[in-house]
Amino acid sequence: MFGMFRxxxxxxxxxxxxxxxxxxxxxxxxxxxxxxxxxxxxxTVDAALAKQGETLKALxxxxxxxxxxxxxxxxxxxxxxxxxxxxxxxxxxRLPKWTRVSQRLNPxxx
Amino acid sequence: MSAYFRITLHRSAIGLPKRTNGVLMxxxxxxxxxxxxxxxxxxxAGMIMKVKELVRVEAVxxxxxxxxxxxxxxxxPGFYVERPRAAxxxxxxxxxxxxxxxGQLAGExxxxxxxxx
Numbered sequence: 032m033f034g035m036f037r038x039x040x041x042x043x044x045x046x047x048x049x050x051x052x053x054x055x056x057x058x059x060x061x062x063x064x065x066x067x068x069x070x071x072x073x074x075t076v077d078a079a080l081a082k083q084g085e086t087l088k089a090l091x092x093x094x095x096x097x098x099x100x101x102x103x104x105x106x107x108x109x110x111x112x113x114x115x116x117x118x119x120x121x122x123x124x125r126l127p128k129w130t131r132v133s134q135r136l137n138p139x140x141x
Numbered sequence: 142m143s144a145y146f147r148i149t150l151h152r153s154a155i156g157l158p159k160r161t162n163g164v165l166m167x168x169x170x171x172x173x174x175x176x177x178x179x180x181x182x183x184x185x186a187g188m189i190m191k192v193k194e195l196v197r198v199e200a201v202x203x204x205x206x207x208x209x210x211x212x213x214x215x216x217x218p219g220f221y222v223e224r225p226r227a228a229x230x231x232x233x234x235x236x237x238x239x240x241x242x243x244g245q246l247a248g249e250x251x252x253x254x255x256x257x258x
């Protein structure tokens with residue numbers, strides 16, 4: 032009953048999803064704020080460099096490739112592509128360190 | 142005109158790749174809410190781009206000293222001490238005040254010492 036062989040849901044062979052399937056509304060709000068914070072950093076760096084007449088390859092590439100928070104679809108803000116998931120999408124909160132990494136692009140068509 | 146990035150570490154890099162931590166070390170950011178200043182140059186901009194999810198950045202004209210940063214963090218004490226004008230200012234100002242005393246009767250009220258909480 033106790034110790035290593037206690038009856039718990041995972042040990043009984045039951046399916047236990049500890050990670051919620053989708054983000055809650057406040058989680059989505061914070062995710063949008065984080066996306067906007069990154070957009071702000073990029074915009075600040077870009078404006079400061081432009082004032083000095085400098086350019087940066089990484090910055091140009093980011094601006095060209097990455098959509099801003101306002102341009103992103105809700106689908107891309109809160110979910111990401113997963114080839115093993117049903118309908119090829121999983122919640123973005125399943126990405127390790129998801130609050131501190133940028134994950135904005137997904138394969139076209141998915 | 143020289144410009145600087147004011148960089149604040151907002152999110153910790155615990156558990157992130159070693160390179161991310163290395164970039165933060167390169168910027169001189171060791172703990173959260175620490176502020177560093179670096180000139181606006183492509184190499185520093187590139188380092189900021191590497192850790193853009195972790196920092197807050199502003200462009201400022203000149204870096205603040207350690208004392209100024211400390212003063213920025215100090216909370217508002219909630220009161221201020223008013224000093225008598227004669228004690229606060231030099232004898233020259235006192236002489237000017239006495240010379241104009243006829244028309245400045247209304248202004249004399251400010252000179253009283255008062256502690257407001």
